[in-house]
Structure formats: structure tokens, C-alpha cells
Amino acid sequence: MSAPSAVTPPFDPGDPLGIDDCLDPEDLAVRDTVRAWAADRVLPHIAEWYERGELPGVRELARELGALGALGMSLEGYGCAGASAVSYGLACLELEAADSGIRSLVSVQGSLAMYAIHRYGSEEQKRRWLPAMATGEIIGCFGLTEPDHGSDPAGMRAHARRDGSDWLLTGRKMWITNGSVAGVAVVWARTDEGVRGFLVPAGTPGFSAPEITHKWSLRASVTSELVLDDVRLPADAVLPEAKGLRGPLSCLSHARYGIVWGAMGAARTCFETALRYAGTREQFGRPIGGFQLTQAKLADMALELHKGILLALHLGRRMDAGRLLAEQVSFGKLNNVREAIEICRTARTVLGANGISLEYPVMRHATNLESVLTYEGTVEMHQLVLGKALTGLDAFR
Structure with missing residues (x-):
């Protein structure tokens, strides 16, 4: 005789294919934690934020997301959670279920700025920036897109030239999430050695990040232009392991x-x-x-x-x-x-x-x-x- 079959659960309109059965307990715990945070901290306010075209308290939100382990979530070490890609994906789903702007804050912080430093930075750069970025104490942004070069980054005009042991960085970047609130910008520019990545701390002379307004999309998100006018950076501002596009x-x-x-x-x-x-x-x-x-x-x-x-x-x-x-x-x-x-x-x-x-x-x-x-x-x-x-x-x- 065959063993008795398990009782088939009823059809669930919220999970019609039973996808939850494919998720590990850790994945479900991450999903539920992020969903609860979004329900408490974002959903009661997001319509008002969107209507006003602003994301008030973004730094506080970043610190709270850091406390959840959501920043640089799939990265290992340096205070990062080291979670699975599936857990990170579920967190993104729950954040964007609240609003795309909140998910963009987390994506740019973790998957662009922190990921660039984690994968291509020196050990000194990783230790300087990543722990504080993982907690949300420092927000990062990622400068690649330019006013005239989006889909074709190879045509970028931002450039950096050596001046003794320093670099002088000049150019403009456009549509940069987190730019105006970032403590560090990962900026990509042409050099005689090819495209290189530079870490530009906020407050560096010649660097500014005016916020872009009059948006009809991603209104509850900080979007900025990056302006770099002969920004002088030390030699150790370059991401040493990143060369080319x-x-x-x-x-x-x-x-x-x-x-x-x-x-x-x-x-x-x-x-x-x-x-x-x-x-x-x-x-x-x-x-x-x-x-x-x-x-x-x-x-x-x-x-x-x-x-x-x-x-x-x-x-x-x-x-x-x-x-x-x-x-x-x-x-x-x-x-x-x-x-x-x-x-x-x-x-x-x-x-x-x-x-x-x-x-x-x-x-x-x-x-x-x-x-x-x-x-x-x-x-x-x-x-x-x-x-x-x-x-x-x-x-x-």
C-alpha cells in the first residue's frame, strides 16, 4: 500500500502557486520583518510624501534599514548581513510593495555604492566606508549616468587627470538617487588608463549635488545631479580593482x-x-x-x-x-x-x-x-x- 498523502491545503489567492513552500525559514523571516517595517514606517506616510515630492527623514530611514540588515544585505563582512540572494530579493519586493523610491534607496546604497566598494575597493577603502554604510550612518550614491549619456556609458564626458600624486575630476552626472544626502559618491570617469571609479566624499571642494525637482515619478525619492569641477582627490580615492566599463x-x-x-x-x-x-x-x-x-x-x-x-x-x-x-x-x-x-x-x-x-x-x-x-x-x-x-x-x- 502506498503511504497516505498529505492533506492538500486550500487554494490561497495570496499565494496561488504555493511559492511560500519553496522558501527557506530564513527567507520568510526576512520577508516578514521587512514587510512589517514598511507597514509601520512607510505605508502610513507614503501618499503624503509622494504628493509633496519629498522623502523626509531619509537619514533616519536609512539607519532603521541598516538596523534591519537591509543595506548591503547580500555582501559578506564589514558589518553586512551576508544574506542569501533570495532573502535580499524578497526584501526588495517588500520595500517596493510600499514604494519604488524606498527600494531605490536600498538598491543604490547596497547593490551599487557598497557593492562597488566591496568588489573593487582596497581593504582600507572597505574598512573606511562599508561598516558605516551598512548601518545607514553614511549614505552612498553611484554616479554613472550623464546628461547626454545614459544607455551609452562608453561615451561619458566626465574625466579625471593626474596632477602629481592626486587626481583632478571634472564632469556632471544626472538622475543620481541619494545624491544630495550621500556621504560618499562612487563616480565613474574617463582617464588615460580607461574608465575608473573614484570615491568622492561629500564636502570635497568642487563637488556639489543639487537635488532634481519637478518629477512626476519616484517623487518620494532623493534624485540629484552631481557636479564635479576640478575636484582634487588623493591617489587612494581610486577603486584599484576596477578598470574599464x-x-x-x-x-x-x-x-x-x-x-x-x-x-x-x-x-x-x-x-x-x-x-x-x-x-x-x-x-x-x-x-x-x-x-x-x-x-x-x-x-x-x-x-x-x-x-x-x-x-x-x-x-x-x-x-x-x-x-x-x-x-x-x-x-x-x-x-x-x-x-x-x-x-x-x-x-x-x-x-x-x-x-x-x-x-x-x-x-x-x-x-x-x-x-x-x-x-x-x-x-x-x-x-x-x-x-x-x-x-x-x-x-x-
Whole structure:
């Protein structure tokens, strides 16, 4: 006789594929901790922050995120949590379920600024910066994009030249998350030796970071320009192990992985909002969730949401195994952000006119995702990455 089978749990609309069964207890604990923090510290205020176009108390929020172990979460040593890639991804999902700007704060801090120092910095640089960045006492930013060079960083105009044993750094960087509140900027510039990374402390003469305003997306996020006018830096300001574009591009790949998860957080919030709304909003004498067209929308949103989470989990397992390829990250970023935007737009139609109100989170997430869609690689760039990987032919030029 065969052994009796376990009792099959009932269908769970919040986890229709039973993905939670695939997660380790540590992963679930991280997810639940970050979700609880976001519910307490972000959700009660985020609509007001978004409407005002500011992120008040960003330094305090950074310290709280540091206390959670969310900054540089997947890095080892120097006060970092050393968590799995899956745990980090789940944290990104929960943060972006609150707001993309909060997830961006964490991504830029950990996956760009801290990751660049951790992977390419000297031991002295790591000890100087990483412990304080892990606690949130120091915020970092990452300067690669320029006013005229986004998708083509090889054309950057920022440059550094030697002056005795020092470096003189000149240029401008644009759309830099955390820039105005950062204690240190990782800035990439052309040199006679190729592209190099420089650590620029806030307050260095010639360096400023004016905040960018008048945004209709990522409004609850600090976005800045970096201005560098003959900034004098000592020789030990250079990241010694980063030479060429491979350095900054590897950092971007690490950050894009977090976006693969984060986009599904925004999508989940919009789907759950639409599902609840459909159960209570009545038209023609009954809840709109009882109409076939609304159910079709909800079913399609659930399909793409949980397929996206499965894709993120698969990529996380590959990262933890040391087998994740940059092309696979492009696969995830392209699919998940694109599908997340479609979920948000569909959720907006379920809510009707209420969908444009900040009383609900749907339009806020939809407009945020318009930035997520194009930063750290536009749709077209990721399509071309995959196109080259599939055909072996480079169509970038």
C-alpha cells in the first residue's frame, strides 16, 4: 500500500502557486520583518510624501534599514548581513510593495555604492566606508549616468587627470538617487588608463549635488545631479580593482537583480488593491468582482504576477549558486518591469476613477514604474542584450 498523502491545503489567492513552500525559514523571516517595517514606517506616510515630492527623514530611514540588515544585505563582512540572494530579493519586493523610491534607496546604497566598494575597493577603502554604510550612518550614491549619456556609458564626458600624486575630476552626472544626502559618491570617469571609479566624499571642494525637482515619478525619492569641477582627490580615492566599463556594468547587473524582485512588489500591491476593490465596489446591483470581464482581468494579473515571482526566485537561486549570468538578469528585468506596469494599468481600470486618487496606491506605483522601466537599462537595451545572446550578433551600433 502506498503511504497516505498529505492533506492538500486550500487554494490561497495570496499565494496561488504555493511559492511560500519553496522558501527557506530564513527567507520568510526576512520577508516578514521587512514587510512589517514598511507597514509601520512607510505605508502610513507614503501618499503624503509622494504628493509633496519629498522623502523626509531619509537619514533616519536609512539607519532603521541598516538596523534591519537591509543595506548591503547580500555582501559578506564589514558589518553586512551576508544574506542569501533570495532573502535580499524578497526584501526588495517588500520595500517596493510600499514604494519604488524606498527600494531605490536600498538598491543604490547596497547593490551599487557598497557593492562597488566591496568588489573593487582596497581593504582600507572597505574598512573606511562599508561598516558605516551598512548601518545607514553614511549614505552612498553611484554616479554613472550623464546628461547626454545614459544607455551609452562608453561615451561619458566626465574625466579625471593626474596632477602629481592626486587626481583632478571634472564632469556632471544626472538622475543620481541619494545624491544630495550621500556621504560618499562612487563616480565613474574617463582617464588615460580607461574608465575608473573614484570615491568622492561629500564636502570635497568642487563637488556639489543639487537635488532634481519637478518629477512626476519616484517623487518620494532623493534624485540629484552631481557636479564635479576640478575636484582634487588623493591617489587612494581610486577603486584599484576596477578598470574599464566592466566595473560599473557589473554593479548595474547586481542592482538590476533587485529590480526583478522589486517590480513584483509594486505589482502585488496593485493586484491586491484591485482584488479587494472588486469585492466591495458594486455596480448593477452586485460587486464588480462577479462580472466576467473583471474576473478575466484579475486572473491575468495574478498569472503575470506570480510567474514574475517564480522567475525572480529562479534567478535568485542561480545567484546563490554562483551561476547567474548578466543576460539572465536582463531577461528578468525586461519581463518583470514590463509586466508590472501592465498589472498596475489593469488594476487602475478595475478601480475606475478611484484609480487615479492617492487614496489608493495604484497610480503612484504605475508612475514610479515608468522610471523603473528605463533606469538601469531601458527596455530596448535589454532587448538588444538578449538579442545578441540569442543570435551572437551585436546590434547596439
